[in-house]
Amino acid sequence: MLIFLSCFLFSVIIGIVAGLISHRPNTPKGPAFLYGGGVFGGSLTLCMVVLSTLGVL
Template identity: 55%
Template sequence: MNLSLGVKVLVIVTCILFSTLVGIGAGWISHKPGARKRDGVLVGGGTFGGTLTLCLLTLTVLGVL
């Protein structure tokens, strides 16, 4: 695809926002009462990184980026 730079930036920002929501949800679900907060943050951060990688790789394979 031949997309302009503005559209590509918008797609990347959308991927980042989606990955942030998934990471927040995963960290929130993994948090247990009485546990350290950093364990939930680590799970959320790892999930964010994995989701963002998958989103960007998928869009690259499809030829969007």
């Protein structure tokens, strides 16, 4: 459970940074939220696949 939690928090940080980088001033925030959410999902999936392949999970 602790390994999943660390993957989750790592993915949240990556999603937040990606959303902040993709946001431009004077534009709506919605597309940046969606982009950050997509990056979060991809990062979490990638992290879980890598850990499963290494035999940690």
